[in-house]
Amino acid sequence: MKKLTVDFEFRKQVMDYHIGSDLIKYCYQCSRCADNCPITAVTTDFYTTTGYNPRSNILNALLGYKDAIFSADALTIWGCTVCDTCDEVCPQNIELTEIFTLLKNQSVANGDAPDFIYSQAKAIFDSAKAIPTQPAIERRREQLGLPAVAEPDVSEFQTLLKNIGVDKKLK
Ligand code: SF4
Ligand code: SF4
Structure with a gap:
């Protein structure tokens, strides 16, 4: 042991x-x-x-x-x-x-995290959304009479993440 x-x-x-x-x-x-x-x-x-x-x-x-x-x-x-x-x-x-x-x-x-963690973090960095909007979700919301999901300000979001060094970690 x-x-x-x-x-x-x-x-x-x-x-x-x-x-x-x-x-x-x-x-x-x-x-x-x-x-x-x-x-x-x-x-x-x-x-x-x-x-x-x-x-x-x-x-x-x-x-x-x-x-x-x-x-x-x-x-x-x-x-x-x-x-x-x-x-x-x-x-x-x-x-x-x-x-x-x-x-x-x-x-x-340490760079030891599983690949899916980095790809999910990159997807969030790129779109400012944890779950990117899908056409099927938009259609369903429309059918249910729900308002469209507001689009986030990606640039502002990325600025915030860059300020805490997330972009460097993703590289
Ligand atoms: S962390 Fe809390 S619940 Fe878990 S074994 Fe220790 S004392 Fe028990
Ligand atoms: S937070 Fe939930 S999944 Fe994580 S260790 Fe605790 S009980 Fe398990």
Whole structure:
């Protein structure tokens, strides 16, 4: 079994990033987060216990086991859909999704994020929409008597994203 080493800088980043108080940094591994996570439910093989697991992620993050997170497969970081269920059920009020956002941001910064993340980010950058408008959607809205979707100001949106360096990250 590979020996885990503590990355103290990473551990500090996790602690500093978390929006809660000092008292709520301690996960006691009750597994309520994993028991209620929809991604764990659909990805876990109960015979081998492989699959997405927020409980393991939070433990590795809080202990500073950076390699255990970033050397694992993409599901470990990108499996979370940010449904927020784990945040709501954690008895310690740990904001798991805050920490998982840090992990995702570091994965992007390292250039390790899956391709679909970059292509979706580029699509949003190009159109200022998370979901580009489709003719079928427009027709349906018309049939239902709904107003046309207002077109965003792409140039203004791109200026905002450039100010926080998103264009450089996409390159
Ligand atoms: S629900 Fe909270 S305390 Fe329980 S394992 Fe998950 S993060 Fe830890
Ligand atoms: S926010 Fe992520 S980790 Fe938490 S329950 Fe939802 S999918 Fe699972």
